[in-house]
Amino acid sequence: MATGTATRSIDARGMPCPGPLMSLIGAIREGQIGDLIEVLSSDEGSKTDIPAWVTKAKHDLVETVPEDGFARFIVRKVR
């Protein structure tokens, strides 16, 4: 997925655990249903935290893209 398709992009690279997840939660809360939120994270914890939270909070992890030194998470706000 191209970066341009996200409703909002958060660059949380360099932020330690659980910072990227907290940023994602904030963006989801502020967003509208159907929004695509992109989070860039270099935190290892995000690889497990973001999928765990998305499942628990019943949103949709559309895609996880490994990049060089970080990962790109695309989450759709479902409710």
Added chain:
Amino acid sequence: MDGNGTLSLVVFSGTDDKLQATAVLVAGAAAMGRPVNVFLQYWALDAFRIDRIRKDHGAAPEAGDEGLAAMQRHGGQHWADTLAQAKDIGEVAIHACALSVEMFGITKDDLDPLVDDIRGVAAFMADVDDAVAFI
């Protein structure tokens, strides 16, 4: 066990490493929808004084020079900011132990607004589901 029970923490230690670890646990629990019930005693309570919360509180003895250097190098968000975020996204109550408040001769006004109230130990226990973690 549905994994949704209250996380109850007794925080005794007032060094930045333990407070940082506490804040991360609290934030994780709040993110996952668990209520969090925190009881601040002794040196942890001291670290929440309004005029001290942003000061350097050092690290536990096992950190040593190398551990302290690693903490400083890693930097990151202050634990008080992580706790504020956790309170913003979830149900997080932070109580000051009445005994420790009395020992220090302070009042609620001397404590950072992150602290919700002063409680006796039995009132804290009233909100404990099962286990308590001691930090």
